[in-house]
Amino acid sequence: MAVEEQAGQVIVASYAGLEPPTELIAELGLGGVILMGDNVESTDQVAAATAAAREADERPYPLIVAVDQEGGNVARVREPATEFPAYMALGAARDPELAADVARASGEELRALGFTMVFAPDADVTIGPDDPTIASRSASSDPELVAEIVVGSLRGYAEAGIVAVPKHFPGHGSVPADSHEELPVQTAPLEELLERDFAPFHAAVNAGASALMVAHIDVEAVDPGTPSSLSGDVIELARSELEFGGLLVTDAQDMAAVTALYGPGEAAVGALAAGADVVLMPADARVAHEAIVAAVEDGRLPAERLEEAATRGVAVMLNQDAADDPPSADVVGAHEDVSYEASLAAVTIAAGECRGPYVGDTVAVSGGTEQDRARFVAAAEEAGLTVGSGGDTVRLLGGSGPGAGDVAVALDAPYPLGPSEASTKIAIYGRTPAAFRALVDVLRGAETGHGRLPVDVEGADQLGCPRSP
Structure with a gap:
């Protein structure tokens, strides 16, 4: 790839409206696009949009066509697709096999709709009521339980043939602010982060995760004042502490934690220079692309770093291309029984x-x-x-x-x-x-509830009801 092509490959862009930016995909060689709620009208429309995006150019590997589809409140595609409960339901059920079933079912429906990548599962460990952003998106406040459920989910997504991206390293569940609105500050010492927040990500890497998402968090113990997605020191922890050699995707760069401090070009170049491999949702994809090319030309971004990032993206998608053919559209909405099983167990x-x-x-x-x-x-x-x-x-x-x-x-x-x-x-x-x-x-007494509280709830009389021996 020429530098201009590499600069496109590392960008996954958002877009407005129901029609994907096919001309921009072809012109810049974008690595992919993400569909948000505003891009979704119906499942038929989504399938048409993802197909148009994938066919925008003739690259010999799949386009990243991504979506946030965690279940619960964070799900861009809803009825008639199957709706699944919040991820905390799986923590309450305490069943990694059930987590795999849910992920497999969701992944099959997403693939049938044309998606190749899902920004899930959420591997954050929530700290409880002081966590305003993650909350029920996390499986639990117990790092070991989160790790078990995340590993189960990754297996299910892999069996469905979709690239799963655990998020939000180095951990968004233990900061008392929302990175959509401001730069959250993580005040915990590194030792605490390694033991608590890093644990599910370490388990995900050991389970074969090919990608991780990096959040926009000011980790005071590592690189104070810098969003983790633009911090070489924080990203290096993913490479060294987690021993992760796969694809690192930034969280959306149009969030206030980034836009309040950086322009779209500066943010894109900074993330790549820090070691990220995919710039997700730059505030302006064209400006980001131009800045990446210019940074390579003037030496601010080493050409080898851009090549490494682009190579990782292509490698992950070549691997995805080796999956079985997507299932037919008949699977969309066909997993209500799995959703019920997950909810009943929770x-x-x-x-x-x-x-x-x-x-x-x-x-x-x-x-x-x-x-x-x-x-x-x-x-x-x-x-x-x-x-x-x-x-x-x-x-x-x-x-x-x-x-x-x-x-x-x-x-x-x-x-x-x-x-x-x-x-x-x-x-x-x-x-x-x-x-x-x-x-x-x-x-009505037809079933019994055997879920267990996955977080501490002040005022609750019991953690739940055990199953009869």
């Missing part, structure tokens, strides 16, 4: 009896969003319950206050259960149709 009884029924034949529902309540009603009526006034009240908690109700149900992270005065407290870690079906089945 249901956690944090207060109350370990076996239902917890409600009578008539229930009332409050809290949550309009969609939450509609999905609960649909699941309840499908199961034969009557929804209306006069019955037991189920209070849905999704970031709102505890409220009143006979049964309190946390839909995302379980922390709102703590201050609730309900006699029965349940966490389900999801707002999907399958999550509400699992909840209703537990409420």
